[in-house]
Amino acid sequence: MMLSPTIAVVKPSSRIEAMPKQVFDVCIVGSGPGGGIATYALTKAGLKVALVEAGPRLRAGIDYNSHGTPFASLDQRLSKGLQPGGGNGSLFSDRRERNHFTGVGDRPDHGLLKALGGRSLCWAGHSLRFGPLDYRQWPISYDEVAPYYSRAERFMGVYGYKDGLYNMPDGEYLKPVPMRCGEQLLKRGVARLKQSGRKMEFVAQRKAMLTQEHASHRALCHYCGHCGGCEVDAKYTSANTPIPAALLTGNLTMFTDSTMTRILKSGNKVTGIEYSSSAGQVEKIECKTLVLACSAIETARQLLINDLANGSGQVGKNLTSHFGVTVIALFPELKSRDASNDDGTAYYHSLLTGLYWDKPNKNFEGTYQVQCGSGLQPRAMVVRNIPGYGASLKRELREKNAAHAGMNMQGSLLISPRKYVDLDRDRLDRFGQPLPRVHLNYEQNDVAMAQDMVETCEEIIRAGGGEVLSTPGKVTASKLAIDSNHWVGTARMGHDPKTSVVNSDCQSHEIPNLFIGDASVFAAYPEKNPTLTNIALSWRMSDRLAEKFRRGDLS
Numbered sequence: 001m002m003l004s005p006t007i008a009v010v011k012p013s014s015r016i017e018a019m020p021k022q023v024f025d026v027c028i029v030g031s032g033p034g035g036g037i038a039t040y041a042l043t044k045a046g047l048k049v050a051l052v053e054a055g056p057r058l059r060a061g062i063d064y065n066s067h068g069t070p071f072a073s074l075d076q077r078l079s080k081g082l083q084p085g086g087g088n089g090s091l092f093s094d095r096r097e098r099n100h101f102t103g104v105g106d107r108p109d110h111g112l113l114k115a116l117g118g119r120s121l122c123w124a125g126h127s128l129r130f131g132p133l134d135y136r137q138w139p140i141s142y143d144e145v146a147p148y149y150s151r152a153e154r155f156m157g158v159y160g161y162k163d164g165l166y167n168m169p170d171g172e173y174l175k176p177v178p179m180r181c182g183e184q185l186l187k188r189g190v191a192r193l194k195q196s197g198r199k200m201e202f203v204a205q206r207k208a209m210l211t212q213e214h215a216s217h218r219a220l221c222h223y224c225g226h227c228g229g230c231e232v233d234a235k236y237t238s239a240n241t242p243i244p245a246a247l248l249t250g251n252l253t254m255f256t257d258s259t260m261t262r263i264l265k266s267g268n269k270v271t272g273i274e275y276s277s278s279a280g281q282v283e284k285i286e287c288k289t290l291v292l293a294c295s296a297i298e299t300a301r302q303l304l305i306n307d308l309a310n311g312s313g314q315v316g317k318n319l320t321s322h323f324g325v326t327v328i329a330l331f332p333e334l335k336s337r338d339a340s341n342d343d344g345t346a347y348y349h350s351l352l353t354g355l356y357w358d359k360p361n362k363n364f365e366g367t368y369q370v371q372c373g374s375g376l377q378p379r380a381m382v383v384r385n386i387p388g389y390g391a392s393l394k395r396e397l398r399e400k401n402a403a404h405a406g407m408n409m410q411g412s413l414l415i416s417p418r419k420y421v422d423l424d425r426d427r428l429d430r431f432g433q434p435l436p437r438v439h440l441n442y443e444q445n446d447v448a449m450a451q452d453m454v455e456t457c458e459e460i461i462r463a464g465g466g467e468v469l470s471t472p473g474k475v476t477a478s479k480l481a482i483d484s485n486h487w488v489g490t491a492r493m494g495h496d497p498k499t500s501v502v503n504s505d506c507q508s509h510e511i512p513n514l515f516i517g518d519a520s521v522f523a524a525y526p527e528k529n530p531t532l533t534n535i536a537l538s539w540r541m542s543d544r545l546a547e548k549f550r551r552g553d554l555s
């Protein structure tokens with residue numbers, strides 16, 4: 001049985017008359033990866049849950065459709081003001097919020113998709129465990145999170161190889177997906193550098209997509225490469241797995257198209273929230289416990305607007321993300337290869353990792369990984385800047401794309417006082433709330449890390465028998481690009497209420513019935529993608545919350 005068609009969405013207008021006044025055990029705000037798993041875990045634990053989501057429910061394959069031809073819906077797309085990318089237009093670029101924050105400094109950006117499932121609808125599914133070394137600055141250890149990584153991987157359906165890397169531990173995987181030609185040649189370069197003593201690893205990606213039958217009964221992946229909005233639900237999203245399962249418990253009431261505009265408090269306890277429907281009505285939800293899972297920037301914004309849980313002054317601080325530059329390789333030996341369909345599970349199929357895990361680079365703190373891709377996707381050609389026209393242009397485009405490999409840096413951004421979120425009181429949203437202001441200023445550390453990536457990748461390409469087709473060369477802050485979707489750390493976890501916002505259960509130090517279910521709570525950030533850890537921590541938080549309920553601490 002496929003679960004997602006059973007979703008019943010409660011619209012604010014139809015709900016108001018139908019529902020008797022109810023005090024929910026838990027109100028969860030935000031239905032992305034963090035809020036989605038909390039909804040599942042808490043309803044399964046028998047608690048009555050209200051899930052409040054600002055966006056609508058979008059149906060895979062109906063409300064977004066990445067398989068269509070570029071020309072099929074051109075007129076429609078242009079009339080809606082969308083890019084003429086056709087069916088291949090990405091869900092994220094079509095529907096992401098715009099003009100919803102103020103950026104200060106080095107070109108910050110902030111990704112937000114308002115929909116049931118949040119950005120899990122459009123994420124790429126890369127699911128890497130943080131390793132034991134990555135938890136050194138956290139109040140909890142890898143061993144405490146490991147069982148939740150296992151649960152999350154089994155529940156989501158994650159494919160991958162077991163590579164045996166000590167600081168990117170293996171998980172519980174479905175059948176893996178191999179690398180493609182260009183990536184195999186990068187791996188050859190890495191193997192040659194390793195022979196001369198360099199410490200690095202090159203492995204295939206691990207992603208939350210079904211390559212085998214799975215308990216969720218989602219469709220199997222057919223390797224079409226349009227994962228930014230998988231229209232058959234082979235990719236895990238909050239909307240296709242945990243939320244439908246939570247609905248089946250009978251313990252969930254959903255409020256979609258409903259934006260939380262205020263957190264209600266009495267003494268040092270939260271008593272509920274106010275939300276505004278898309279029609280502009282203001283309504284109230286009463287609850288015994290509140291879980292914020294609005295995303296790292298939006299959760300910090302809500303805490304600041306409501307002047308809540310910020311005795312430490314740390315809300316909005318410790319902001320970090322991933323950032324980087326791109327290097328592109330060309331392997332002449334692949335130019336005349338068979339250009340058959342190798343779309344795979346989108347662009348990135350492999351990963352350069354294992355750099356500076358235990359022996360830091362002398363020029364910078366922290367480390368980076370490099371997501372590597374290749375393959376020939378006719379509608380997503382990576383190498384585009386080729387002079388000429390006609391048959392020779394087409395031939396060169398095909399040859400260069402068939403023979404290329406892209407290397408995209410994902411460096412962990414140094415935490416510093418010059419990177420933080422606060423409120424822009426001069427700019428209000430349509431509910432009269434101040435917009436978040438995101439401050440990003442790159443440090444010399446960030447530039448030095450990116451320079452190392454460029455030099456290392458160029459070496460790997462040459463060692464693999466390739467040429468460097470495109471490189472940033474000498475790195476400056478102006479060449480660095482921020483990952484607008486990987487922000488974390490704005491309500492960090494810690495033992496000391498003076499230097500952290502939540503405890504190791506993701507519970508506010510100051511407001512005992514306030515919990516955080518998103519990546520705001522990260523105490524430090526390695527190079528690895530955030531979402532699997534976000535889901536594991538939110539699941540762990542939910543278990544702790546349910547246990548406190550059972551003990552009577554929260555009722």
Ligand SMILES: Cc1cc2nc3c(=O)[nH]c(=O)nc-3n(C[C@H](O)[C@H](O)[C@H](O)COP(=O)(O)OP(=O)(O)OC[C@H]3O[C@@H](n4cnc5c(N)ncnc54)[C@H](O)[C@@H]3O)c2cc1C
Binds near residue numbers: 029531
């Ligand atoms: C194109 C793309 C590719 C990505 N690929 C990867 C990847 O491969 N691996 C990885 O680990 N991560 C990836 N990410 C990042 C990942 O999607 C995010 O880390 C993750 O979605 C964050 O989860 P969240 O629950 O904190 O926030 P979100 O997913 O942003 O969900 C927050 C939800 O809260 C709702 N909300 C916010 N404020 C309110 C309010 N006031 N009232 C009601 N609702 C509210 C929003 O509408 C939203 O639905 C990618 C992101 C994008 C966009």
Ligand code: SF4
Binds near residue numbers: 232346
């Ligand atoms: S490659 Fe697989 S996961 Fe990606 S969009 Fe296609 S079917 Fe979905």
